[in-house]
Amino acid sequence: MKRLMVAVLVTTVITACQGSAEPAKPAPTDAYQPPVRGGRVIEGAFADAKTFAPFLANDPSSLIVSGLVYDTLFRVDAKTGEIKPNLGRWTVSADGRTYSWKIEPGAVWSDGRPITGEDYLTGVKAVARSKKTVRAASFQDIDGFDEYRSGAAPTIKGISVDPNDPKSFT
Numbered sequence: 001m002k003r004l005m006v007a008v009l010v011t012t013v014i015t016a017c018q019g020s021a022e023p024a025k026p027a028p029t030d031a032y033q034p035p036v037r038g039g040r041v042i043e044g045a046f047a048d049a050k051t052f053a054p055f056l057a058n059d060p061s062s063l064i065v066s067g068l069v070y071d072t073l074f075r076v077d078a079k080t081g082e083i084k085p086n087l088g089r090w091t092v093s094a095d096g097r098t099y100s101w102k103i104e105p106g107a108v109w110s111d112g113r114p115i116t117g118e119d120y121l122t123g124v125k126a127v128a129r130s131k132k133t134v135r136a137a138s139f140q141d142i143d144g145f146d147e148y149r150s151g152a153a154p155t156i157k158g159i160s161v162d163p164n165d166p167k168s169f170t
Contacts, residue, residue: 041068055127058134073101073120087115103167117161117169124156 045061054066073088087107091100107115124142127135128149139145143158162168 043068055123055130055133055135071107073103098170100170101168102165105167107167114167116166117159118166120169121156121159121161124159128156 043064045064047059047061049057049061049065050059051057051062052065052069054070057063057066071087073086074083074090075086076082077084085104088101088103090102092098093100101117101120103115103117103120109115124139124145125148127133127139128145130136136145136149142156144153144156145158147153148156160170162170
């Protein structure tokens with residue numbers, strides 16, 4: 001019996017010390033492919049986005065989602081810090097107080113509808129009337145913004161859309 005126990009123990013130790021015949025090969029992966037319009041975006045985050053409304057976004061995950069989903073009139077060059085056109089181009093009045101915007105002709109919503117100056121005005125109005133947004137300070141220098149925000153004015157007088165060109169606004 002003692003010999004049997006020793007034989008089993010030795011066999012177990014020898015078997016445990018042997019490696020497998022061949023290491024397992026990793027599953028094949030697709031080679032890198034450049035991004036494709038209409039493809040999918042994978043973004044890692046430590047928390048869920050709290051909102052998909054860009055004017056309400058103030059947590060990191062919501063800001064990331066907004067930045068990936070919504071385009072802007074201008075962008076900041078990451079290397080130089082220079083402000084560059086994106087969906088729109090602008091001119092500035094001689095006194096530096098009035099910005100006139102022209103939205104790019106090809107700028108459209110996901111359903112193909114053109115982006116217009118009215119869309120911009122609607123967004124600013126949403127910011128003005130929201131009790132939750134942290135974006136109001138970005139627009140408070142627009143003439144009539146505070147009056148509209150308080151309910152004293154029916155519109156923001158400092159923003160006007162060109163009736164002859166819906167892609168232009170001041």
